[in-house]
Amino acid sequence: MKKGPVTIKDIAKELNVSVSTVSRALADNPLVKLETRNAVKELAKKYHYRPHFTALSLRSNKTKTLGIIIPQLVHEFFSMVIRGIEDHAYANGYNVIISSSHESYEREVIDTKALINGRVDGLMACISKETNDYEHFKEFVDRNLPLVFFDCICDEIDAPKVVLDDFDAGYQATKHLIGQGNTRIAYVGGPINLIINQDRMAGYNKALSEAGLNTKDEWIIHCDSGDYEDGRKRSERLVNSKEIDGLFAATDMLAIGAIKNAKKAGLTVPGDLSVVGFSNWSIGTLYEPSLSTMSQPGYEMGLKAAELLIKQIDNPDQMVNETVVLKSELIVRESSVSD
């Protein structure tokens, strides 16, 4: 018995024809006699022949694979992004390889370099919050490998980008809180080195100043992560102080952390404190009170990123360089509306 998978050679030998004939027959090339074509195809089917992926890639210099680099996998938003990417990729005959940097700059660099040579036809990346140096991405671009950024982008590099209108989202959320009659509104956000958080906060400030409201330094909190525990701890003193009547959190988890504090301090939400989160995680519908939040269209973002990337792969000469901005929508639930 022969070991390993069936190759074109095996079929050729068994049929006493050359490999080129087999190759052509499988491609249904009319140059080869119908009889031969059928014989080849039959045998290929019998042996479950499947073209060797690596050989194909080497020949065509195409892997039909897209790389994704994201900071976290265990994350509803990123999972949705991946799903969007996958759907568009599969539909266009591409596979996908995902590398999760676990928010580590070092891992991000390793992953990027691992993908750099002939492994993927292009890359989609969301930079980690640790990342401040972009050399690894530059190297990617230098090799003419298509690159698309999404969500947490890097401004320094000339590449198409898909982002959320975080400024507008922050603005909408805060304006909604103001509309509910709140006047002392706090902001609890994620790492401020990320552009997305800068934008969300800028939107918050804009809405306040537009309404003639003031904020205080103590009402603005930056957390190292967007996690629940981080948010709970850091917002504890602020919430307990009872100085504020509204709170916009840049993450649903931060929002829930704050609400926990409020409950513990005997405050009611939304009665004493109105809260709006960010991202529309599924927990927001289950939590009590259910959480008002800003939508974050991850699926659409993934779809769009994949679309831009594949467009770039198919037209290598044409320098695409658009930035797609997706809109966020306010989702009103219990946590922000006192009746």
Add this chain to the structure above:
Amino acid sequence: MKKGPVTIKDIAKELNVSVSTVSRALADNPLVKLETRNAVKELAKKYHYRPHFTALSLRSNKTKTLGIIIPQLVHEFFSMVIRGIEDHAYANGYNVIISSSHESYEREVIDTKALINGRVDGLMACISKETNDYEHFKEFVDRNLPLVFFDCICDEIDAPKVVLDDFDAGYQATKHLIGQGNTRIAYVGGPINLIINQDRMAGYNKALSEAGLNTKDEWIIHCDSGDYEDGRKRSERLVNSKEIDGLFAATDMLAIGAIKNAKKAGLTVPGDLSVVGFSNWSIGTLYEPSLSTMSQPGYEMGLKAAELLIKQIDNPDQMVNETVVLKSELIVRESSVSD
């Protein structure tokens, strides 16, 4: 200017040596003169030379890539499994390619076949709940490609497996409820065609009969999914009937669905109804009441699966065929303990 990535050939040409010399120099082979070696390495560094992944794979017939097939990505358990797999894989020089079947049999087949020829060195799979036919996995094994199942396994195929002791977990959970003084205990589970759900229910039955307690057909509910909404709808009548004082759910989401029903019906949890979930999702700590649950060591499962797979890849002749059984632990929180 030259296009595309630098190859060994480019370096060879520039240095007026042969490609083999360059190849050996880069491997630091003492056969080539130190001087030459250094010159080559220097140039390689200057041009950011990186070996072409596909070419390497073709030559060695190794992709140094492991395939993962899972039913869902947006799932805390699977995300942890992936993390475990990744950690072990990276540590051993392997990359990972993930295919999410989205619980679709069809997609699972497509994904498996896409990985089948020279794309990965081995595969780890958790079958979807739609899957009843295992031909695609058989084909994998027939080609001597290492395969490891985890969590939702397929008994028909001879391959190493990593599973949770679901029977014991179901037993422990139910026993805990009995220990809390509950005597009329219901079971709300996921799709019963999956072995894991059969086992969890069997554990439930064992604990009941051991304690001399009875159950009723109406107290046993099988949901098509393990989702919140499914669980809420299907357990509504049962919970409203107020016949039961304890409930073991095969998923945290099903548990929360049931608790929502109880709250709506004016019942207190755990006062009127004690609930134990399954999987230890993070929402369980945030929810009110916090949720008692069974741990599901996803990280360890992934780690072990990767370990078995790589062992198999490294020793192709040695037919490894062990089944690793991991234990689940009871995590007691508020939802099951009335004081």
Add this chain to the structure above:
DNA sequence: TGCGCAATTACAAACGTTTGCAACTCAGCT
């Protein structure tokens, strides 16, 4: 001068494909 040996390097095959081109067969025509 010529031989052998060590040191260094180059050549070529191989991995599994695809594809341009050459080669072969055979029938039909002059």
Add this chain to the structure above:
DNA sequence: AGCTGAGTTGCAAACGTTTGTAATTGCGCA
């Protein structure tokens, strides 16, 4: 009989590597 051309098929190169073996060089020594 010989030429043409259509219909088939095979050869060989190429993709970027690695590696066994052959080739080249220069030196020491008889």
